[in-house]
Amino acid sequence: MGFTIGGIREMRPGSWRRGRTAGATAVAEYTGLRGWAVAPGARAVSGVCSCGDAACPAPGAHPLDFADEVPAGASLQAAADAWARVPGASMLLPVGRTFDVLDVAEAAGRRALARMERMGLPLGPVTVTPTGRTQFFVAPGAAAGLPGLLYRMGWDDADLDLRALGPGSHITAPPSDLAGLGPVRWLRAPVPDTAATPPQARLLLGTLAYICHRW
Template sequence: MGFTIGGIREMRSGARRRHRGAAGTAVAEYTGLWGWAVTPGARAEAGSCSCGEPACPAPGAHPLDFAREVPAGTGLDRASDAWAETPGAAMLLPVGRAFDVLEVAEQVGRRALVRMERMGLPSGPVAVTPTGRAQFLVAPGAAAELPALLYRMGWDDAGLDLRAYGPGTHITAPPSDL
């Protein structure tokens, strides 16, 4: 399963559709089709962050303080109108509500997907970042349970290149700088 930006179609006239940007349609797909909230975020611009903070710890990957979130379930018209309030913002998905994220190196993620397919296990959406990481969107609460699971399996000191993201974090959504 993957992301299909622009998959939402509407039965209205083309005149109304021309006023919507691709970003508004993508936001509507995340909120309406996938049922996820979308948060306007800062953009990465030439190695710095659009928030203006010179020492920004997460350039282009954090919510804008002044922007309001577009809630899950928002339709195309309302999502487009809401996104027009923050033109050019990056699309961020809040983690910990509809999903948590387990992140590994891309090669490890590809091997895991092949193994899961061979075992007949379903997978949720998976994103690959330009920095060579694979992000598996998993059930909410999985990030909090991961340390105990790794301990029970004896992998707690294995030095795994595994990151877990839960409530209070965000991931960038395509299309985006990151």
């Protein structure tokens, strides 16, 4: 099944081939080097989702229901073959397998990240989205355990702009576009030591909650 979004047909053939190769290489890096599966995702143009549903509740921010994931460990050739079947797709990472996500406002996340680095806390990858959110990769189980962790740390009654994403969620992977608003970027890029084994949420949650409460 084909997949196009507005503007792709106007691209020169050479530039499209280069774009497709770059996309396949990025997918292969995620699957082969990071150990993450990648799901082909919809794109949005002027608020209209490429999935074709005029009433789509998440334009440009959900997996394509007709496209298979590229599994963790896939080779460059396998990634290229898979991505050739979904030209124009964005890269989405399934949450709840290798990692969960702690999601906070960008300003608070940047401040918390700087403090964590000064404190020498273990850190995994961190992204920033064009919607003004920072996403900290943490060990799986954070979403299910967040209420209990906040309770034990004394933050359960606080009004915190902090949430956890777990199984069933997807996040947009850099450098893909999110909902037509711009690319997702790395604040802290993945490294081999932490990509597959991000830190436990409890190690970061105290600092994140404190900064979110003050911000």
